[in-house]
Amino acid sequence: MLHPPHQSVQVAAVPSQRAPARDQAGPWHTEAVCRRDEAGLFFAPSKEPTAARLAREEAAKRVCARxxxxxxxxxxxxxxxxxxxxxxxxxxxxxxxxxARRRRREMELGQAAQAGRIAAAG
Structure with a gap:
């Protein structure tokens, strides 16, 4: 398993959805804000109470938002x-x-494409 940037471990870069300049500057995770934050914010300790988990996840999401x-x-x-x-x-x-939504959408698109091929052939 690859580790998140907030654990300061190199991970494989994902092709950027943004401007190509980022790819030239280095992997995406080098710019991740979470590299400067506590890794524990992003991962649950064992037997974490629900209220604490929800609060921690919201705090992590605030880091992600910026x-x-x-x-x-x-x-x-x-x-x-x-x-x-x-x-x-x-x-x-x-x-x-x-x-799950992506898989369902892909399946629906595949079925629609197949129906279109059948209608065109028929």
Whole structure:
């Protein structure tokens, strides 16, 4: 498993959704705001009470909200997929929802394309 930038470990760069200048300057995670914050903010300690978890996740999301590479971080976590922690402003549960929606959308688009091919052939 790859580690988040807030653990100060090098991770594989994800192709940037933004301007190509970032790719020339270095991997996206070098600009991550979370590199300067406490890693514990982004990952749950064992047996964390629900209220504490929600407060911690909201604090992590506030850090993500001001990050210039939030989109790249989120895409990294969705492509891996990262099973734990707050990445790109999303919790693990929120990322599972996004991934399920993407899969459903891809399936719907595939079915629509197939229906269109059948109608054109018929």
């Amino acid at each position: 990050c210039p590479v939030m989109v790249e971080c989120r895409e990294h976590a969705l492509l891996q997929p990262e099973p734990y922690g707050v990445w790109g402003g999303l919790t693990a549960a929120e990322r599972r929802v996004v991934l």
